[in-house]
Amino acid sequence: MRAAMAAAEVGDDVYGEDPTVNALEAEVAALFGHEAALFCPTGSMANQIALQLVVPPGAELLCDADAHVVTYEMGAAAAYGAITSRTWPAVGADVDPDVVAGMIRPDGYWAVTTRAIAVEQTHNRGGGGVIPLGTLRRLRQIADAAQLALHCDGARIWHAHVADGVSLVEYGSLFDTLSVCLSKGLGAPVGSLVVGSAERIERARVVRKRMGGGMRQAGVLAAAGRYALAHHVDRLADDHAKAARLAEAIAPYGVLAGPVRTNLVPLDLTKAALDAHSLAAAARAEGVLVSVLGPRTARLVTHMDVTDTAVDRAGTVLAGILRA
Numbered sequence: 001m002r003a004a005m006a007a008a009e010v011g012d013d014v015y016g017e018d019p020t021v022n023a024l025e026a027e028v029a030a031l032f033g034h035e036a037a038l039f040c041p042t043g044s045m046a047n048q049i050a051l052q053l054v055v056p057p058g059a060e061l062l063c064d065a066d067a068h069v070v071t072y073e074m075g076a077a078a079a080y081g082a083i084t085s086r087t088w089p090a091v092g093a094d095v096d097p098d099v100v101a102g103m104i105r106p107d108g109y110w111a112v113t114t115r116a117i118a119v120e121q122t123h124n125r126g127g128g129g130v131i132p133l134g135t136l137r138r139l140r141q142i143a144d145a146a147q148l149a150l151h152c153d154g155a156r157i158w159h160a161h162v163a164d165g166v167s168l169v170e171y172g173s174l175f176d177t178l179s180v181c182l183s184k185g186l187g188a189p190v191g192s193l194v195v196g197s198a199e200r201i202e203r204a205r206v207v208r209k210r211m212g213g214g215m216r217q218a219g220v221l222a223a224a225g226r227y228a229l230a231h232h233v234d235r236l237a238d239d240h241a242k243a244a245r246l247a248e249a250i251a252p253y254g255v256l257a258g259p260v261r262t263n264l265v266p267l268d269l270t271k272a273a274l275d276a277h278s279l280a281a282a283a284r285a286e287g288v289l290v291s292v293l294g295p296r297t298a299r300l301v302t303h304m305d306v307t308d309t310a311v312d313r314a315g316t317v318l319a320g321i322l323r324a
């Protein structure tokens with residue numbers, strides 16, 4: 001990947017003249033069967049650009065209460081897009097389309113108009129859960145019937161593709177806009193893309209520049225992304241297997257929050273002696289990193305830089321702490 005970055009041909013991407021960025025954008029658009037894509041520095045920016053494309057100021061986005069777009073993006077939809085958000089109760093990947101349908105408010109002058117629905121695939125705070133294809137198809141029907149846009153925060157959509165065997169084109173066909181990340185399981189240092197129609201991506205280019213995301217010789221970064229797509233998608237199955245093995249090692253301590261579908265292991269410490277901060281501190285002291293999500297919830301992640309040996313060691317360390 002570093003060699004590909006060093007060898008990248010570059011130009012000024014603000015003028016659309018970086019050949020490596022252009023190639024990456026064309027590749028990702030084609031992967032999802034869409035007309036165009038736009039390279040962005042982060043997944044948060046890609047999400048927020050997409051939301052501004054599909055929800056006008058003063059209108060409403062529906063998503064779940066644990067969605068990254070309303071949890072970790074610093075209120076950007078409101079701050080930059082003047083977008084109102086209304087959430088259904090957090091259920092991770094277990095979305096009930098009827099609940100979503102029941103929340104839609106039609107166009108009118110007496111209540112905020114719903115203009116888009118966003119889902120997260122895989123679901124981060126939902127423990128890497130995968131929304132089933134049937135649920136997504138149903139949401140597409142609901143969005144069509146109400147003339148709403150459907151956005152996918154697909155930061156880890158590659159994991160869903162590998163876990164459920166659903167093609168990226170199939171996923172792409174269900175959404176008006178997607179944001180996808182190269183910098184998580186795929187192992188690139190930086191980079192996400194907004195995917196959509198040519199008309200939307202043309203507008204996205206303006207929004208990106210407005211948000212300070214117009215980069216110049218970004219081809220060095222796009223080259224890493226192209227390398228990641230070419231070499232690191234199918235191997236995600238290894239990370240999923242490692243997460244399952246890690247989960248198995250700590251399962252006897254009653255801390256698994258749910259089934260492990262991908263590379264995330266969600267922990268529920270309600271019945272444990274330790275809270276999430278104490279577990280994370282004890283594990284860190286032994287070289288194992290644990291993400292704290294809440295007072296009694298935490299997350300473990302496997303990725304390409306975590307070896308099988310390291311996974312086994314993490315399992316032993318965590319089991320030792322939980323047993324004590």
Ligand SMILES: Cc1ncc(COP(=O)(O)O)c(C=O)c1O
Binds near residue numbers: 068120153156
């Ligand atoms: C589901 C999801 N969406 C979006 C993002 C945002 O990505 P970034 O950190 O590149 O802004 C993340 C980051 O963890 C994520 O988990």
